[in-house]
Amino acid sequence: MSVWRWTEHFDAVVSPAHRVSLGEGGTPCVRSRSIGPSLGMEKVYFKVESSNPTGSYKDRFAAVAVGRMLETGCDTCVATSSGNTGAALAAYCAIAGLRCRLAVVETAPAGKLRQMLAYGAEVTRVRGFGLDPAVTQAVFSRLVEMGRMPRQVLQISAYTHSPEGMQGVESVGMELTEVGPWDAVFCPAGAGGLTLAVARGLERMGATRTAVHCVQPEGNATIVTPLRDGERRAQTVTCTTRISGLQVPTVMDGDAVIQACRKSGGNGFAVSDIQVMEMQRRLAREEGIFAEPAGAVALAGLQQALARGEIDPAARVVCLVTGSGFKDLDSIEVMTADAPCPLVELAEWEG
CATH class of the missing domain: 3.40.50.1100 (Rossmann fold)
Structure with a gap:
């Protein structure tokens, strides 16, 4: 299934x-x-x-997102998460052999952070992210730039991005x-x-x-x-x-x-x-x-x-x-x- x-x-x-x-x-x-x-x-x-x-449910997103990365020859996933998207992407990147770089909200629960780290993701918390609209928008803008680099893809669980x-x-x-x-x-x-x-x-x-x-x-x-x-x-x-x-x-x-x-x-x-x-x-x-x-x-x-x-x-x-x-x-x-x-x-x- x-x-x-x-x-x-x-x-x-x-x-x-x-x-x-x-x-x-x-x-x-x-x-x-x-x-x-x-x-x-x-x-x-x-x-x-x-x-x-x-x-x-974010595993449903990660399966198709990572599958498309393999299909297009990309090797690095750049993403943002409050926790669940990051954990899902980290797991699916692990089985696909891809690098996973995550920027997460300041208030991400410890359980979600540990799960991302356990799968081998590179995780960074950003102060104010997920709380302050200006900081949040700035993080998204930075991630968009990173996603334009060769063989890197930005994965955010939203239709506007992914x-x-x-x-x-x-x-x-x-x-x-x-x-x-x-x-x-x-x-x-x-x-x-x-x-x-x-x-x-x-x-x-x-x-x-x-x-x-x-x-x-x-x-x-x-x-x-x-x-x-x-x-x-x-x-x-x-x-x-x-x-x-x-x-x-x-x-x-x-x-x-x-x-x-x-x-x-x-x-x-x-x-x-x-x-x-x-x-x-x-x-x-x-x-x-x-x-x-x-x-x-x-x-x-x-x-x-x-x-x-x-x-x-x-x-x-x-x-x-x-x-x-x-x-x-x-x-x-x-x-x-x-x-x-x-x-x-x-x-x-x-x-």
Whole structure:
């Protein structure tokens, strides 16, 4: 099982000899046993992207992006990441024998940094990157210059920078059609590439009646605020959210996301970090799904849609769980801070 089973639907050309894979894709789509019914919905499902090889949906991107690098004779991947893209690219560059140079956001969790380093990537954290719009834009500009050097390619998981690699992410939407139909899909968003890819993947497969909803943290509402307000263009913001992976204060794919969501009948939802952390806890405690905070954002968006009366409780809905809890162990420490774990003598243990 890999994203390459969808290659006939990709515009990116990668010959069989250059198709790298770690078995990405084909992730479970499981029905909610507790949270959905507690919200008054019996048909809520989770697409568990955290089960991908490096722990996030970004493996779909990396497989096609690195495959295209091999196809075109490039030997160095230059990229930026808040963590998951970097880990995925580092892993796929490792199996392809390519050099991987990563500039990561200042607040990248230690777990993600260690994962990138373990795969052999060259990693540099940049102060202010992912928080300050000016610094973030300057980093992107520098990376664009680096990507123009001979045999180097810039890989950023956004259509504005890496449209070929993003076709791998469209396989999320394609897979959803195999277990559909769906009334709605809720997607977490930083720069919005995943939301756009899901919309395009669904459309490629003819699933045009599924509303694609974009969900962002309140502290990085570059897309969802203008989407909800009827605007056509995304907005640059000063990022204040602590949700790793969604700290992208620049526009990136935002304008196209707004258009795609509106076309599908979807809307935008801004959720608080507190709401996200609560849904992360509930996913673990009630559904057995170990997610990083970003992986709980879509579910928080569904909860808000219900509270607003903007989703039919009878609807068949899927929420994307995008990354594993192992990616952000600091958030797990917060979640379990009050959980007892005593060390006792054998004689004292009440087994």
